[in-house]
Amino acid sequence: MRGHILAVPDASVPGAISGDDGQRYRFSGADLNGVGIRAGQAVDFVVVEGEAREIYPIPGQAPVFSPALSEAIRRRDWFAFYFNPHGRFGRRDYWIFGFLVLMIVNIVLDLIPGINVIVFFVTAWCGLALGIKRCHDVNRSGWLNAVPYVLTPLAFLGTMISLFSTYHGNAIGLSALFSTFTLLSGVATFGFWIWFISQVLAKAGDAGPNRFGVPPVDLNA
Secondary structure, eight states: OEEEEEEOOOSSSOEEEEETTSOEEEEOGGGBOSSSOOTTOEEEEEEETTEEEEEEEOTTOOOSSOHHHHHHHHHSOHHHHHHOOSSOOOHHHIIIIIIIHHHHHHHHHTTSTTOHHHHHHHHHHHHHHHHHHHHHHTTOOGGGGGHHHHHHHHHHHHHHHHHHHHHTTOOHHHHHHHHHHHHHHHHHHHHHHHHHIIIIITSOOOSSOBTTBSOOOOTTO
């Protein structure tokens, strides 16, 4: 039979294997036939009186994730993870399963003609929902995610008005005013992102419950 090592035995505790038949089997160190067998290692074994015997590693078939992590990934509600803005989750979940995944999806799907606009709106909402839950994890309002959507259009509007005024020969003072406004908006946007990344996205969440719920459990913790 084949399975995966759940726990490696020590002097006082037996090891455990999750068999492909869905059952768990105990074993001792004496039953291991291989060097460097670890938790998550794919193995071949025989069952004798309800316990695993003659355990051999299967080369090249160790899973990327441990059995416990694989099970947690299987059970997670991924639709709610990406689309539901309620609740909390930790920074490592955000960067690995959130930011990195969305970036790869955008890069790959952007190469497919005809779905660019759809992908933009879907991934934009997912990014917003993820950002809101990251704010919640550090006990801050999810409305912080709206700040760039205010500052960026203001900077763009100031640029357009400044260019329009210059092109049509309007008062130099008016053009300079909007140029200054554009510069200040850009600086404010840049400063906000520096603060937001350091104090929200890259910051460890609250250890205990806060007003947005109990601490999340990171899959990759």
